[in-house]
Amino acid sequence: MSIESQLIDKFMDGDLAAFEELVLLFDKKIYNYCLRMTNNPSDAEDLAQEVFIKVYRNLKSFRKDSKFSTWIYRIAHNTCVDNYRRKRFKLISLNKEEDQQEEMDIPSPNPLPEEQLVSQEQYKLIKECIAELKPKYKSVIILRDIQSYSYKEIADILDIPIGTVKSNISRARALLREALKARRMELGERRVK
Numbered sequence: 001m002s003i004e005s006q007l008i009d010k011f012m013d014g015d016l017a018a019f020e021e022l023v024l025l026f027d028k029k030i031y032n033y034c035l036r037m038t039n040n041p042s043d044a045e046d047l048a049q050e051v052f053i054k055v056y057r058n059l060k061s062f063r064k065d066s067k068f069s070t071w072i073y074r075i076a077h078n079t080c081v082d083n084y085r086r087k088r089f090k091l092i093s094l095n096k097e098e099d100q101q102e103e104m105d106i107p108s109p110n111p112l113p114e115e116q117l118v119s120q121e122q123y124k125l126i127k128e129c130i131a132e133l134k135p136k137y138k139s140v141i142i143l144r145d146i147q148s149y150s151y152k153e154i155a156d157i158l159d160i161p162i163g164t165v166k167s168n169i170s171r172a173r174a175l176l177r178e179a180l181k182a183r184r185m186e187l188g189e190r191r192v193k
Helices: 003-012 016-038 041-061 068-088 096-100 113-117 120-131 135-146 151-158 162-192
Strands: none
Touching: 003 016, 003 041, 003 068, 016 041, 016 068, 016 135, 041 068, 068 135, 068 151, 120 135, 120 162, 135 151, 135 162, 151 162
16 A cells, blocks of 8 residues: 555544645645646745645545546646636736736746756747647647656546547647747847847
């Protein structure tokens, strides 16, 4: 029996400390997933918290026919997609005063593991291009290429067939290549001028 299953059983028996331990096992992973989906640390914190509230409320309905990690990532994915939809349809104010009060996103000073492998500029460029992808492509790129989940695990998390996962990954990579190529050309033209 996995540690997750043991903690779930303890929680079901009324042990709230077991839930806290469960959160500690997944809080950084879920936050990082939400951060990559939103590209905004503040939103990622809020969404990760929302995910754990949903987990707390629904843990008793977890059937254990899949891995707990698959179930929690499914909740995280759906929460991020819902957030994307809410923001996409959010009205934009034309009031100049409100625009001036808008907060700036300040990136965390702590480097992510990926930043150690790629230069800051390349990492920023890739991150921007991933952020521009539609959620269905963004999520498969994050789950496969950044968090190294298998096709089967991604299919379970997103509740789609493996063939669709492979197709979406292929399409996402192609879109990412096109976006990177366009950005590099754009940057090259700016440097020449």
